[in-house]
Amino acid sequence: MISDITIGQYYKENSVVHRLDPRNKIILTVIIIAMIFCCKNFLALALVAAVIIVSILFSKVPMKMFFKSLKSIIPIILFTAILNLFYVSGGKEWSFWILKISEKGIYTAVFMAFRIILLIVASSILTYTTVPTMLTDAIEKLLSPLKVFKISVHSLAMMMTLALRFIPTLIEEIERITNAQKARGADFENGSLIDRVKSLIPVLVPLFVSSFKRAYDLAFAMSCRCYTGGDGRTRMKQMKFGIKDIGALAFYAVSFTAVILLNKYFGALI
Amino acid sequence: MSVTVLETKNLTHVYSKGTTSQVDAIRDVSVKIEQGELVGIIGHTGSGKSTLIQHFNGLLKCTSGTVLLEGKDIWQNKKNIRDVRFKVGICFQYPEYQLFEETVYKDIAYGPKNMKLSDEEIDRRVRQVISFVGLDESYLEKSPFDLSGGEKRRVAIAGVMAMEPSVLILDEPCAGLDPKGRETVLSLITSYREKTGSTVLVVSHSMEDISKIATKVLVMNNSELAYYDTVDGVFTHSSELYDMGLNVPQLTMLFLKLREKGYDVPVNVYTLDKAKAELEKLLKGGSDE
Numbered sequence: 280m281i282s283d284i285t286i287g288q289y290y291k292e293n294s295v296v297h298r299l300d301p302r303n304k305i306i307l308t309v310i311i312i313a314m315i316f317c318c319k320n321f322l323a324l325a326l327v328a329a330v331i332i333v334s335i336l337f338s339k340v341p342m343k344m345f346f347k348s349l350k351s352i353i354p355i356i357l358f359t360a361i362l363n364l365f366y367v368s369g370g371k372e373w374s375f376w377i378l379k380i381s382e383k384g385i386y387t388a389v390f391m392a393f394r395i396i397l398l399i400v401a402s403s404i405l406t407y408t409t410v411p412t413m414l415t416d417a418i419e420k421l422l423s424p425l426k427v428f429k430i431s432v433h434s435l436a437m438m439m440t441l442a443l444r445f446i447p448t449l450i451e452e453i454e455r456i457t458n459a460q461k462a463r464g465a466d467f468e469n470g471s472l473i474d475r476v477k478s479l480i481p482v483l484v485p486l487f488v489s490s491f492k493r494a495y496d497l498a499f500a501m502s503c504r505c506y507t508g509g510d511g512r513t514r515m516k517q518m519k520f521g522i523k524d525i526g527a528l529a530f531y532a533v534s535f536t537a538v539i540l541l542n543k544y545f546g547a548l549i
Numbered sequence: 550m551s552v553t554v555l556e557t558k559n560l561t562h563v564y565s566k567g568t569t570s571q572v573d574a575i576r577d578v579s580v581k582i583e584q585g586e587l588v589g590i591i592g593h594t595g596s597g598k599s600t601l602i603q604h605f606n607g608l609l610k611c612t613s614g615t616v617l618l619e620g621k622d623i624w625q626n627k628k629n630i631r632d633v634r635f636k637v638g639i640c641f642q643y644p645e646y647q648l649f650e651e652t653v654y655k656d657i658a659y660g661p662k663n664m665k666l667s668d669e670e671i672d673r674r675v676r677q678v679i680s681f682v683g684l685d686e687s688y689l690e691k692s693p694f695d696l697s698g699g700e701k702r703r704v705a706i707a708g709v710m711a712m713e714p715s716v717l718i719l720d721e722p723c724a725g726l727d728p729k730g731r732e733t734v735l736s737l738i739t740s741y742r743e744k745t746g747s748t749v750l751v752v753s754h755s756m757e758d759i760s761k762i763a764t765k766v767l768v769m770n771n772s773e774l775a776y777y778d779t780v781d782g783v784f785t786h787s788s789e790l791y792d793m794g795l796n797v798p799q800l801t802m803l804f805l806k807l808r809e810k811g812y813d814v815p816v817n818v819y820t821l822d823k824a825k826a827e828l829e830k831l832l833k834g835g836s837d838e
């Protein structure tokens with residue numbers, strides 16, 4: 280089912296991580312992603328994993344939620360790992376039939392797989408602990424310096440908020456129209472590729488029509504409530520950068536330094 | 550004499566089974582629907598009406614139980630589920646949102662085309678159903694998006710009728726229409742049944758509408774089948790229907806109130822003629838005292 284998508288879902292809980300300033304959470308996520316990419320050996324990667332696990336424990340989001348979001352990308356992880364396994368050479372080599380596996384290939388494959396898993400888990404922490412609207416507000420704040428270049432950051436953020444808001448509505452709508460066309464004998468499962476693409480038209484046309492209508496209605500409703508864009512708009516919930524934010528930032532900064540030191544003293548694997 | 554077309558045995562459907570948001574949408578529904586009936590399906594919001602009808606053409610697969618169409622389990626052969634959908638036509642709530650073709654003609658022809666019928670047969674059916682729904686042939690070349698809401702609704706209904714299903718199911722065909730629109734839709738449903746002799750199931754919130762057109766009434770309450778009986782039979786339970794949150798016709802309401810006040814009147818009154826007769830009887834009886 281399409282409605283099983285878990286990446287980007289909010290997990291309700293009242294933890295320290297949930298209460299962090301969303302701007303800070305975005306910055307922290309960027310830092311941890313940078314950390315993951317800086318790792319050059321398994322020790323450094325293990326340290327980053329530890330930092331992520333500590334963050335998860337603080338967030339009180341159950342581990343199984345993260346396994347759920349990993350499940351959907353298992354094919355990508357496997358694909359990357361297998362490619363690395365066969366294409367990287369160096370060290371001892373074993374060959375059977377036409378395939379050749381090297382020692383370095385095995386290390387790289389495992390390393391890459393871990394890297395992707397950590398990337399997904401790290402970004403899931405952000406989306407599990409932050410409501411989408413807060414996230415877009417934070418992005419708006421963080422990008423506000425771009426106003427200097429005459430970029431309307433507010434409009435971009437508003438578009439993102441609306442898009443996120445309407446994803447469940449669209450999924451529901453797709454299901455409804457699909458059912459209606461199936462009742463008229465539409466066949467989405469059989470036939471050649473061209474047939475299947477063609478069979479989507481009866482779903483896509485009504486979907487576009489109603490989406491445009493919804494967009495007009497929404498724009499009209501917004502202007503009725505005097506929405507005129509971002510200028511002079513204030514917020515009901517102000518974002519506050521507090522002590523816990525500084526603490527989290529410091530924790531990540533120390534870990535980052537440690538990663539760099541580990542890289543330096545234990546050599547580079549890749 | 551009467552032949553059963555559709556039958557359900559202990560039908561149960563659970564949405565999102567095994568999660569925290571698990572809902573029993575229908576529970577243990579067993580019902581036999583006879584050939585040629587016009588069945589009104591009523592029940593409060595969320596009582597499971599839409600869920601029930603989606604089992605009849607295999608859009609939903611029941612958690613437990615069976616659905617028999619003309620005596621055969623519809624899930625017996627998974628590959629034949631499309632044939633089931635041609636035999637049992639469902640027109641969903643607000644069907645105007647499913648129109649997609651450039652012309653009304655093409656849109657109505659979509660179902661028959663999926664049935665792989667010949668062009669002449671499709672043409673015959675399109676012209677027949679457009680008159681069934683009370684629109685003239687000049688509509689066939691128009692774009693469905695240029696029609697009024699009520700006209701769109703009728704075109705969408707025609708699109709399902711064109712498959713000539715032996716069972717036609719309509720989910721709240723009158724939702725959001727004005728009184729005149731409701732009347733038109735109701736009368737086109739009854740005349741369709743008279744002309745084709747097919748079985749028709751109509752989901753509705755309005756007892757008043759149902760009492761006007763139906764031969765049988767199926768009442769759903771809290772995911773369970775409450776009654777399945779003739780209109781007269783179901784109306785003998787008027788006060789229970791009222792307690793289920795259904796809007797019984799105002800005439801019936803009047804008789805319920807009279808009964809509450811201690812008058813000896815029947816409660817299965819829903820037509821003006823019967824009401825008049827009963828009231829006259831009551832007044833005569835009253836003048837004797």
Ligand SMILES: Nc1ncnc2c1ncn2[C@@H]1O[C@H](COP(=O)(O)OP(=O)(O)OP(=O)(O)O)[C@@H](O)[C@H]1O
Pocket residue numbers: 564565572573574592593594595596597598599600601
């Ligand atoms: N796709 C779904 N996923 C989960 N629960 C659902 C789904 N569809 C319906 N339900 C639930 O199943 C129950 C029955 O819904 P159903 O749509 O069958 O009611 P209904 O009688 O048709 O109501 P209405 O008169 O409002 O159309 C409701 O409690 C509803 O919340």
Ligand SMILES: [Mg+2]
Pocket residue numbers: 598599600642720
């Ligand atoms: Mg419904």
